Amino acid sequence: MTRAIFAGAAVVALAAGGAFAQDLKFPVGEGNFNWDSYKAFDEATNLDGQSLTIFGPWRGEDQALVDSVLAYFTAASGVKVNYSSSEGYEQQIMVDTQAGSPPDIAILPQPGLISELVAKGYVAPLGDETKAWLEENYAAGADWAKLGTYKGKDGTEALYAFPYKADVKSLVWYSPDNFADAGYDVPETMEDLKALTEQIVADGGTPWCIGLGSGGATGWPATDWVEDLMLRTQSPETYDKWVSHEIPFTDPAVIEAINDFGWFAKNNAFVAGGTAAVASTDFRDSPKGLFSSPPQCYMHHQASFIPSFFPEGTVVGEDADFFYFPAYAGKDLGKPVLGAGTLAFITKDGDAARAFIEFLKTPIAHEIWMAQNGFVTPFKGAKTELYGTPALKKQGEMLLDATTFRFDGSDLMPGAVGAGSFWTGMVDFVGGKSAEDAAAQIDAAWPK
Amino acid sequence: MDNIAGSKPALTWAVHISAVLLVALWVFPTLGLLVSSFRTSDQIAGSGWWQALSTQEARMPAIRLKGEEALKDGVFMIEGNLFDASGAEISRWGINSKDVEAFEAGETTALPSGEALTVEADGTYRLSSTQSMADLRMPRVFVTAETPPQFTLDNYDTVLFKPAPGQSVGKAFLNTLTVSIPATIIPILIAAFAAYALAWMEFPGRALLVAAVVGLLVVPLQLALIPLLQFHNAIGIGKGYLGVWLAHTGFGLPLAIYLLRNYMAGLPRDIIENAKVDGATDFQIFTKIILPLSFPALASFAIFQFLWTWNDLLVAMVFLGTTDNEMVLTGTLLNLMGSRGGDWEILSASAFISIAVPLAVFFAMQKYLVRGLLAGSVK
Numbered sequence: 001m002t003r004a005i006f007a008g009a010a011v012v013a014l015a016a017g018g019a020f021a022q023d024l025k026f027p028v029g030e031g032n033f034n035w036d037s038y039k040a041f042d043e044a045t046n047l048d049g050q051s052l053t054i055f056g057p058w059r060g061e062d063q064a065l066v067d068s069v070l071a072y073f074t075a076a077s078g079v080k081v082n083y084s085s086s087e088g089y090e091q092q093i094m095v096d097t098q099a100g101s102p103p104d105i106a107i108l109p110q111p112g113l114i115s116e117l118v119a120k121g122y123v124a125p126l127g128d129e130t131k132a133w134l135e136e137n138y139a140a141g142a143d144w145a146k147l148g149t150y151k152g153k154d155g156t157e158a159l160y161a162f163p164y165k166a167d168v169k170s171l172v173w174y175s176p177d178n179f180a181d182a183g184y185d186v187p188e189t190m191e192d193l194k195a196l197t198e199q200i201v202a203d204g205g206t207p208w209c210i211g212l213g214s215g216g217a218t219g220w221p222a223t224d225w226v227e228d229l230m231l232r233t234q235s236p237e238t239y240d241k242w243v244s245h246e247i248p249f250t251d252p253a254v255i256e257a258i259n260d261f262g263w264f265a266k267n268n269a270f271v272a273g274g275t276a277a278v279a280s281t282d283f284r285d286s287p288k289g290l291f292s293s294p295p296q297c298y299m300h301h302q303a304s305f306i307p308s309f310f311p312e313g314t315v316v317g318e319d320a321d322f323f324y325f326p327a328y329a330g331k332d333l334g335k336p337v338l339g340a341g342t343l344a345f346i347t348k349d350g351d352a353a354r355a356f357i358e359f360l361k362t363p364i365a366h367e368i369w370m371a372q373n374g375f376v377t378p379f380k381g382a383k384t385e386l387y388g389t390p391a392l393k394k395q396g397e398m399l400l401d402a403t404t405f406r407f408d409g410s411d412l413m414p415g416a417v418g419a420g421s422f423w424t425g426m427v428d429f430v431g432g433k434s435a436e437d438a439a440a441q442i443d444a445a446w447p448k
Numbered sequence: 449m450d451n452i453a454g455s456k457p458a459l460t461w462a463v464h465i466s467a468v469l470l471v472a473l474w475v476f477p478t479l480g481l482l483v484s485s486f487r488t489s490d491q492i493a494g495s496g497w498w499q500a501l502s503t504q505e506a507r508m509p510a511i512r513l514k515g516e517e518a519l520k521d522g523v524f525m526i527e528g529n530l531f532d533a534s535g536a537e538i539s540r541w542g543i544n545s546k547d548v549e550a551f552e553a554g555e556t557t558a559l560p561s562g563e564a565l566t567v568e569a570d571g572t573y574r575l576s577s578t579q580s581m582a583d584l585r586m587p588r589v590f591v592t593a594e595t596p597p598q599f600t601l602d603n604y605d606t607v608l609f610k611p612a613p614g615q616s617v618g619k620a621f622l623n624t625l626t627v628s629i630p631a632t633i634i635p636i637l638i639a640a641f642a643a644y645a646l647a648w649m650e651f652p653g654r655a656l657l658v659a660a661v662v663g664l665l666v667v668p669l670q671l672a673l674i675p676l677l678q679f680h681n682a683i684g685i686g687k688g689y690l691g692v693w694l695a696h697t698g699f700g701l702p703l704a705i706y707l708l709r710n711y712m713a714g715l716p717r718d719i720i721e722n723a724k725v726d727g728a729t730d731f732q733i734f735t736k737i738i739l740p741l742s743f744p745a746l747a748s749f750a751i752f753q754f755l756w757t758w759n760d761l762l763v764a765m766v767f768l769g770t771t772d773n774e775m776v777l778t779g780t781l782l783n784l785m786g787s788r789g790g791d792w793e794i795l796s797a798s799a800f801i802s803i804a805v806p807l808a809v810f811f812a813m814q815k816y817l818v819r820g821l822l823a824g825s826v827k
Contacts, residue, residue, distance in 0.1 A: 059614055059783045063612065085770065086782065100678055100682075181546055284790045292509060293510060308790065311493075
């Protein structure tokens with residue numbers, strides 16, 4: 001029977017003119033995937049012989065994953081895809097668009113950078129239909145659509161970028177075995193988390209591993225902390241105002257969040273190696289303290305990508321697990337989720353590029369990746385049971401259940417702040433500066 | 449006599465000591481890179497490369513027991529070894545993260561859930577219980593053990609034979625050769641003619657031209673990247689090998705002309721005048737006399753230009769694309785760090801592959817390199 005379906009699919013694919021001798025990760029028609037969406041896309045699209053260049057941020061293992069998704073696009077549409085990436089993709093895309101040799105599609109994780117490209121007129125708008133589609137089909141869809149909406153060269157706002165693939169940032173990683181050995185429970189509220197932190201110190205342990213080191217980007221993990229705490233102490237509206245600089249960094253609301261981070265990071269007993277180690281420890285090495293013998297720390301706050309830096313053989317869900325960075329029970333702010341994600345946009349308009357954006361609207365484009373590794377999506381049409389691991393499923397559901405979703409603020413701020421003074425300011429803050437001084441220093445770099 | 453010659457040994461010593469220091473400065477990082485390229489990522493994260501060469505006693509991360517249970521004389525047993533490779537020797541071990549050195553090798557302890565666990569010095573363990581352990585959450589064992597040096601060839605295997613997409617070092621090696629060989633030959637061809645003209649042909653404005661070439665030496669090439677790429681796009685070359693050859697040629701020409709002109713101008717005037725008296729044309733003088741005599745300068749510039757184009761990242765990234773067929777070695781090396789820059793073990797192995805060619809070029813032609821260094825300065 002499967003054979004028949006498979007053969008049928010092949011015939012359909014041939015009829016649509018898109019059958020390529022490609023290695024498809026999951027045979028069409030098998031498993032619980034939304035194959036109908038694939039077949040519908042297959043029938044609607046026939047662009048044989050065209051080619052499409054895609055420039056994205058994924059390299060190494062991630063590139064193998066994105067290639068497996070693109071193979072379906074090629075098989076269905078007949079478009080030959082050239083995917084490439086490079087370490088300095090932020091600079092590369094600026095050079096290529098300005099010199100007039102851009103890729104057809106670019107995929108980037110920095111909305112701030114995309115808005116610069118849009119403002120210079122290098123990006124083609126996606127249209128109101130796509131915007132309506134996002135609002136309807138993504139969880140917290142209006143927030144997502146807003147993320148891809150920028151002011152164009154003529155000053156009018158429109159949707160330019162399509163969010164595809166998300167990362168959940170509000171996570172605390174821990175070793176369930178170490179928690180069991182010491183008799184600790186996963187905290188449900190921020191008050192509990194702070195009590196647990198003090199409890200661990202009272203028991204002679206060290207609660208947190210925090211590492212801000214990241215070469216030229218040293219300091220960015222601290223911005224995630226501050227953003228997460230901002231969402232837990234202030235309303236989402238205040239967060240938006242902060243990100244768009246309607247309130248300055250020196251506002252008491254922001255100072256409070258920075259000091260809240262200081263409560264964790266600026267206490268020698270709370271952090272492995274003491275406060276002095278926070279800025280000098282590389283963020284990639286920091287989580288390894290969870291697994292050392294004896295454990296250097298019990299908890300680590302980091303986004304969903306961090307398991308790739310766990311020691312080899314660590315099984316997420318067994319040797320390591322995560323819990324939601326909890327909200328204050330005392331403040332009625334719901335369950336906010338901080339995240340990041342990548343956005344696809346058209347830098348050279350054409351039928352193949354438009355078809356690719358249409359492809360991203362099909363559940364199959366999400367399901368192929370989520371069934372493997374490292375992919376969560378807010379797309380409600382993708383089946384959550386397809387997530388490759390329980391950990392991914394938990395993150396995906398966190399995203400779908402979020403009462404508030406906010407994008408990483410430092411990625412939304414202008415580069416001089418979000419990829420500059422915010423990072424260095426946080427390093428100075430951990431190094432001993434007061435929150436007020438650090439905030440003033442960060443604010444001074446905001447472009448006038 | 450002695451006091452006159454006395455200063456000489458002191459100077460010789462100073463030269464020798466600074467030579468030794470320079471060699472050490474170069475050799476130690478290289479050695480570290482070489483040792484690291486034979487280690488796994490966990491080893492690199494766990495200890496420095498200098499520790500890899502001797503036996504180390506260390507507390508190892510928890511190891512989770514695994515294995516099939518077997519029924520022997522009414523007792524359920526799970527047996528196995530904690531280590532994949534032999535050689536490590538356990539001194540103490542524990543089962544609780546709060547007390548990781550609770551037991552000596554060979555001791556038996558009872559797990560909280562009732563099973564008995566024994567760990568021997570060589571890593572073999574035996575877990576036994578009177579009930580089936582099929583549903584048991586397998587315990588972790590913390591060991592303090594001495595491990596002999598361990599090395600692996602996996603990194604080189606991964607890089608050369610099993611590359612992830614976008615990380616094919618072999619292909620990038622060929623791409624880099626495709627870039628650097630023409631990008632070395634073309635500027636030499638042009639520069640040799642230009643240098644001869646500027647050195648030996650009389651025409652008005654010659655001094656100004658030489659001054660202009662020297663002036664171009666100080667213009668940073670970064671300034672020209674985007675306008676030049678715009679120009680390439682406008683005239684239809686676009687991004688590709690032709691574009692990158694032309695760009696390298698342009699960026700390399702000022703130095704090439706300056707270097708070769710200085711060398712050629714220093715050749716004996718008599719030979720050239722004799723040849724002119726004998727009726728040789730400029731072209732004959734150039735091919736029959738100047739070129740053979742300038743071979744050291746040509747070779748030394750070729751080495752400079754080859755090493756520069758081989759190690760170049762910026763020009764290749766701008767004028768060439770980033771697909772597999774166009775990615776140069778330096779770009780691939782950067783990509784090998786992974787999406788978030790953590791794969792050091794892969795990077796160190798491929799870095800070694802990439803420095804092989806410059807090293808070979810350097811050692812094969814080092815006498816020209818030294819002469820070339822002097823060619824521009826001393827006459």
